[in-house]
Amino acid sequence: MSLAVIAVLVVGLGLVAWISARVRAAAFAAPGQPRPHSLPSQHGWYVALWTVVPALVFLIVWDAVSGGLIYSQVMASPEAQSLPAFGIQRSAILNEAYALATGASTAAFNREAFTLAPVYAEAISFYTWIGFAVALLIAFAAGAWAFSRMSPHFRARTRVERVVMGTLLAASLIAILTTLGIIVSLLFESFRFFSMISPVEFLFGLNWSPQMAIRADQAGSSGAFGAIPLFWGTIFIGAIIAMIVAIPLGLMSAIYLTQYAAPGFRAWMKPILEILAGVPTVVYGYFAALTVAPAIRDLGLTLGIPASTESALAAGLVMGIMIIPFVSSMADDSIAAVPQAMRDGSLAMGATTSETIKKVLVPAALPGVVGGVLLAVSRAIGETMIVVMAAGLAANLTLNPFDSVTTVTTQIVQLLTGDQEFNSPKTLAAFALGLVLFLVTLALNIVALRVVKKYREAYE
Incomplete structure (x- = not known):
């Protein structure tokens, strides 16, 4: 037993x-x-x-x-x-x-x-x-x-409610203590890294090559830990290319579903659109590596532009498709929450439906839309599998979307894969990158939540 x-x-x-x-x-x-x-x-x-x-x-x-x-x-x-x-x-x-x-x-x-x-x-x-x-x-x-x-x-009710309250408090404390543990571990290991590598070199250096040599007399034995190429690759793929795809498509789909689509069509299309958020990222990675990346390479060669098999454009396009539901859902809820009186007043004044959407509904719903965009950006910059499979591992500082680039999350995976020695700057660099990524995503989420809170106060 x-x-x-x-x-x-x-x-x-x-x-x-x-x-x-x-x-x-x-x-x-x-x-x-x-x-x-x-x-x-x-x-x-x-x-x-x-x-x-x-x-x-x-x-x-x-x-x-x-x-x-x-x-x-x-x-x-x-x-x-x-x-x-x-x-x-x-x-x-x-x-x-x-x-x-x-x-x-x-x-x-x-x-x-x-x-x-x-x-x-x-x-x-x-x-x-x-x-x-x-x-x-x-x-x-x-x-x-x-x-x-x-x-x-x-008083059995009072005692049972105390047990329930204690259970809820314990669950909350576990979540808080887990977050504090993550922060403390990141800070501790990051301080160890910065005791070996200058923070100025890490935050403002232009060369990223953390391959430490086995012997001190080998070339490049000190490594290069300038993280600017990683930060740029993360912004280039997740905050520029992906947003160029996700914002227009997500906003336009939300406008169509809330203002033009029939109720029966909307009842089917909205859940189907949100299925994109539930697809595993490795599936998106396969799609990017096997379908989108070869097509972009062929397009670049047709246009006479040197194109890599792995490119920032391929990863950014697929990542943009992945986060469309984040933008669309927030924009949908924001537009639907705008009081009907504002729409009716605009139409009563002689404005067309498109003019009402452009000059009344979208500006009124803009705080909620911006909050959704910021949440989508924080989701995009933390993505790993798509970048690993479609964008490559080269830390290039480039504006050419056909070139191979890498991101912070991809390098964290590379630095912590396999047997590693946690006394080396090469391994500890992953924690410094994680700390920077944590602070950036935390700031984006705080801003997004503040924007959404302001929007809810305005229209509830």
């Missing part, structure tokens, strides 16, 4: 406790009796929580502790005396024996594993049954205590 099965049994016991407490609490509302403070379901949840939560907490702790107890019992057995004292072979035998005992494997390379497997199985069974017995004891004891406290005046 595994601990997961025990947890399911504890939850089932909690269901029984909920039903029992609810039935008893229902009797509190009998005619002629004072009105109870809490509903029967709230009494049921109170007893069920006391039945389930302490037992599950014990199982979590027991799962962490029992592994060491099982290992100690196995190592104290006579069968374990023939194991090597230390080394990889000892670990391999123990891992194979554990896999045989749990049924995860039926074969083993070392014969000693077959000898230890029964010992492992016996120890696992022994401590699992101990966990099962203690968990049931805790569940029964806690549930009985909670059941004994039930009365018409007992």
Whole structure:
């Protein structure tokens, strides 16, 4: 019996406790009796929580502790005396024996594993049954205590709401602490990087070549960490080319769906358009690498322009298609939220539908549209797969969209791929790039949220 099965049994016991407490609490509302403070379901949840939560907490702790107890019992057995004292072979035998005992494997390379497997199985069974017995004891004891406290005046609702509030608070704290952990880790590693490489060189240098030499006498042993080509590649692909594609198409599609399309057509087309946001980015990367990039290369050769197989234009075009739903959805909601009286007043004054859209609706919805554009930009500059597969890895500082460029996220992937040594500026540069990218996207999101908030205050 595994601990997961025990947890399911504890939850089932909690269901029984909920039903029992609810039935008893229902009797509190009998005619002629004072009105109870809490509903029967709230009494049921109170007893069920006391039945389930302490037992599950014990199982979590027991799962962490029992592994060491099982290992100690196995190592104290006579069968374990023939194991090597230390080394990889000892670990391999123990891992194979554990896999045989749990049924995860039926074969083993070392014969000693077959000898230890029964010992492992016996120890696992022994401590699992101990966990099962203690968990049931805790569940029964806690549930009985909670059941004994039930009365018409007992404030079960208040206690259940406190548990719910504590759970929500814990979820919020986890999100906040995760964010703080990310920031602290980025800052710590970035400071280590800037202790080796000048921040001025990193932020304003024009050459990016982080390949550190093995020996100090090799050429380029210090590397080059000027990140301007990476910043420019990120802006060029994500904030210029992609936005040139996404803003007009997203805005025009929103205008058509809100002002011209029939309700039945809109009901179908809006979800279909938003499906683009759910397509995995690796699929966009395949599309960019296999379809768009060759077509752009052939176009460049036809026009007499030297074109690379991997180009900024290919990645930017596909990235722009990917973020159309971000722009379209925000623009759609913003235009639809403009009061109908403004549209009717413009039409009543003799303006055409197109003039009303251009001079009334779009200006009124502009804050929401700008917020959507900023959110789309923050999404675009954090994209990786499309750039890796379609734009290349060359850190070029160029205005030619047919050339190969790279972005910050792509270089982070390259720097952290494979076995890396975290005392090298080459590896630590990924954290410095991540810190810059984090600050930029954070600023864009803050600005976008402020713009959207202002828009909502204006039209609610």
